[in-house]
Amino acid sequence: MARPPTAAAPALLELIGVGKRYRIGGESIRALDAVDLTLTGGEFVAVVGPSGAGKSTLLHLLGALDSPDTGSIAFRGTEIGRLDDDAQSQFRRRQVGFVFQFFNLLPTLSAWENVAVPRLLDGVSLRSAKPDALALLDSVGLAARADHRPAELSGGQMQRVAIARALVMDPPLLLADEPTGNLDSRTGAAILDLLADIAHEAGARRGVVMVTHDERATERTDRTITLVDGRIGADLRSERSSG
Numbered sequence: 383m384a385r386p387p388t389a390a391a392p393a394l395l396e397l398i399g400v401g402k403r404y405r406i407g408g409e410s411i412r413a414l415d416a417v418d419l420t421l422t423g424g425e426f427v428a429v430v431g432p433s434g435a436g437k438s439t440l441l442h443l444l445g446a447l448d449s450p451d452t453g454s455i456a457f458r459g460t461e462i463g464r465l466d467d468d469a470q471s472q473f474r475r476r477q478v479g480f481v482f483q484f485f486n487l488l489p490t491l492s493a494w495e496n497v498a499v500p501r502l503l504d505g506v507s508l509r510s511a512k513p514d515a516l517a518l519l520d521s522v523g524l525a526a527r528a529d530h531r532p533a534e535l536s537g538g539q540m541q542r543v544a545i546a547r548a549l550v551m552d553p554p555l556l557l558a559d560e561p562t563g564n565l566d567s568r569t570g571a572a573i574l575d576l577l578a579d580i581a582h583e584a585g586a587r588r589g590v591v592m593v594t595h596d597e598r599a600t601e602r603t604d605r606t607i608t609l610v611d612g613r614i615g616a617d618l619r620s621e622r623s624s625g
């Protein structure tokens with residue numbers, strides 16, 4: 383397995399002065415406030431902090447699910463904070479894989495079909511996407527379950543399918559929102575190990591950013607960013623990744 387990168391690895395995402403407010407009725411809620419942050423490929427990053435601190439908001443901005451009100455977000459040097467809706471969805475399809483707490487698999491499709499689904503939007507047939515889907519399922523340890531539907535899989539297996547699906551477009555950025563939140567601790571630990579491998583194996587080509595409430599998760603990440611009231615309260619690299 384490749385070593386985690388040093389801090390000198392090239393930037394995948396660079397946020398400068400990023401702010402985000404939500405308006406409900408006459409009220410304005412500040413979710414993020416002047417966030418400066420550089421994320422590099424090859425890192426497995428945890429975003430932690432109390433409820434309401436802005437973690438999901440940050441993840442949504444990194445994945446172009448939403449736009450900042452202020453500041454800039456550059457992805458490999460190109461501004462993504464001001465894209466129109468079409469360009470945002472293109473960015474998400476090409477550059478980002480998403481993993482969710484509740485897996486979000488399609489219940490009527492088999493494991494390999496779920497993995498192949500993002501390719502269908504490119505006009506690729508299920509049959510021609512199958513070899514890649516099977517190879518990805520194999521890489522997450524699920525070759526033997528390729529024909530099973532989600533209801534026939536355990537939670538950990540469903541999350542492995544969801545991770546394989548998130549990788550099928552070979553995105554440089556993998557974003558995970560509470561990926562262990564619905565798993566027991568042993569299964570969750572195995573999923574964290576898998577996410578760490580995914581960040582490290584691709585070298586500087588891919589970064590993995592995870593929002594988590596799982597305190598043990600930070601034992602396995604290279605870097606832990608703590609948000610407090612919409613600001614970065616701490617940004618710590620683990621000893622593993624320091625050189």
Ligand SMILES: Nc1ncnc2c1ncn2[C@@H]1O[C@H](COP(=O)(O)OP(=O)(O)OP(=O)(O)O)[C@@H](O)[C@H]1O
Pocket residue numbers: 404405406411412413431432433434435436437438439440
């Ligand atoms: N769509 C929205 N409309 C209005 N306010 C929102 C919206 N989404 C988030 N907020 C508010 O923005 C702030 C940050 O929310 P966010 O969901 O980013 O926090 P979080 O750290 O992910 O919290 P949790 O750990 O509870 O998921 C909170 O005060 C929240 O109530």
